[in-house]
Amino acid sequence: MAAGEPGALGGYYFRFLPQRPFQSLSSQESTSRLRQWSMLGRIKAQAFGFDQTFQAYRKDDFVMAFFKDPNVIPNLKLLSDSSGQWITLGTEVKKIEAINVPCTLLSMSFFNRLYDEDIVRDNGHIVKCLDSFCDPFLISDELRKVLLVEDSEKYEVFSQSDRDEFLFCLFKHLCLGGALCQYEDVLSPYLETTKLIYKDLVSVRKHPQTKKIQITSSVFKVTAYVSVRGNLQSINLITCY
Numbered sequence: 001m002a003a004g005e006p007g008a009l010g011g012y013y014f015r016f017l018p019q020r021p022f023q024s025l026s027s028q029e030s031t032s033r034l035r036q037w038s039m040l041g042r043i044k045a046q047a048f049g050f051d052q053t054f055q056a057y058r059k060d061d062f063v064m065a066f067f068k069d070p071n072v073i074p075n076l077k078l079l080s081d082s083s084g085q086w087i088t089l090g091t092e093v094k095k096i097e098a099i100n101v102p103c104t105l106l107s108m109s110f111f112n113r114l115y116d117e118d119i120v121r122d123n124g125h126i127v128k129c130l131d132s133f134c135d136p137f138l139i140s141d142e143l144r145k146v147l148l149v150e151d152s153e154k155y156e157v158f159s160q161s162d163r164d165e166f167l168f169c170l171f172k173h174l175c176l177g178g179a180l181c182q183y184e185d186v187l188s189p190y191l192e193t194t195k196l197i198y199k200d201l202v203s204v205r206k207h208p209q210t211k212k213i214q215i216t217s218s219v220f221k222v223t224a225y226v227s228v229r230g231n232l233q234s235i236n237l238i239t240c241y
Contacts, residue, residue, distance in 0.1 A: 011052060011065075012050050012051065012052055012061075012062060012065040012066070012069070013050065013051045013052075013069070014048045014049065014050050014051075014065075014066060014069040014071050014072050015048065015049045015050075015071055016046075016047075016048055016071050016072070016075040017047040017048060017049055018046075018047075018075075020046075020047035022045040022047075022200050022201075023196075023200065024193070024196035024197040024199070024200035024201075025043065025044075025045060025197065025200075027196075030193060030196065033189055033193055034193075036181075036182045036184075037174060037177035037178060037181045037182070037183075038177050038178030038179055038180040038181045038182070039174070039177055039178050039181075041086075042079060042084075042178055043173075044077055044079075044086065045200070045201065046075070046076065046077060048066070048071070048072060048075075048076075050066075054218065056218060059098055059100070059218070059220065060096065060098055063096050063098045063220060063222060064093070064096050067089070067092075067093035067096060067224055068092055068093060072089065073088075073089050073090065073091065073092065074088055074089075074090065075088065075089075076088060076089040077089075091226050091227075092226070093224045093225065093226055094225050094226060094227050095224070095225040096222060096223070096224050096225070097222070097223045097224075098220040098221070098222050099220060099221045099222075100218070100219070100220060101164065101165075101166050101169065101219040101220060101221050102161070102164050102165050102166065102219075103165065103166040103167075103202060103215055103217055103218070103219045104165065104215060105165055105166075105167045106204070106213055106215065108191055108194075108195055110162075110165075110167060110168075111171070111187075111191060113157050113158075114143070114146075114157075114187065117146075117154050117157050118142075119142040119143055119146055119154060119157070120142075120143065120187045124186045124187050124188055125185060125186050125187075126141045126142065126143045126184070126185060126186065126187055127141060127142040127143075128140060128141050128142070129141055129142055129145060132145075132149075134148040134149055136179075137176060140183070141183070142154070143175060143187070144175065144176070144183075146158070147172050147175060147176065148176075166198070166202070166219045167194065167198055170194050170197055170198055171190060171191075171194040174190050174193055174194055174197075175190050201217070202215055202217045202219075203215070203216045203217045204216060
């Protein structure tokens with residue numbers, strides 16, 4: 001099979017699934033919050049199906065096959081740095097770097113420590129602090145401080161392995177928002193929206209013997225490179241599932 005044809009790399013064949021809904025990003029409440037956080041129109045989820053069982057040890061072959069597939073190239077959306085508009089990939093990727101993102105958490109109780117450490121009050125209000133900057137973000141409360149300021153008193157409330165978790169990455173992304181973000185005074189909108197998106201993107205199953213719920217999704221943070229005038233140039237994609 002010729003390179004670039006469906007299934008040419010690693011035997012994978014991909015199909016675009018434009019009808020797959022992502023209610024966590026399209027519901028009225030979610031769009032209202034994303035607008036307030038300056039993220040409406042700047043966060044997108046797309047679904048593609050594939051025809052073989054995913055094998056973790058072949059993740060690089062899988063991701064490269066995805067970006068080279070002729071059903072992906074004209075349909076995968078990217079946010080242009082220059083125009084701020086969504087554009088299609090439109091060209092063949094020459095190189096990829098795929099980093100595993102841990103995805104093991106099954107409960108939002110992971111964030112209870114924000115209450116335990118007085119980052120959030122018992123009534124849900126986020127504790128304020130003196131304004132400071134962590135370029136390009138204004139730090140005006142203890143929540144953004146614990147997310148961004150490495151030498152802050154409570155930064156170690158979350159370990160590095162905690163911060164690597166996909167659930168934490170989603171939460172941080174929503175809390176920081178876009179360039180014109182209007183921050184929340186209470187924690188619940190961030191937690192609720194994080195939970196909705198996480199459940200929308202992550203698949204689970206019940207183990208047949210133990211009956212415990214297990215996450216079956218694999219998450220990667222991907223940097224893809226295309227050829228621009230003979231030189232490799234990176235395209236930063238948030239995540240690929």
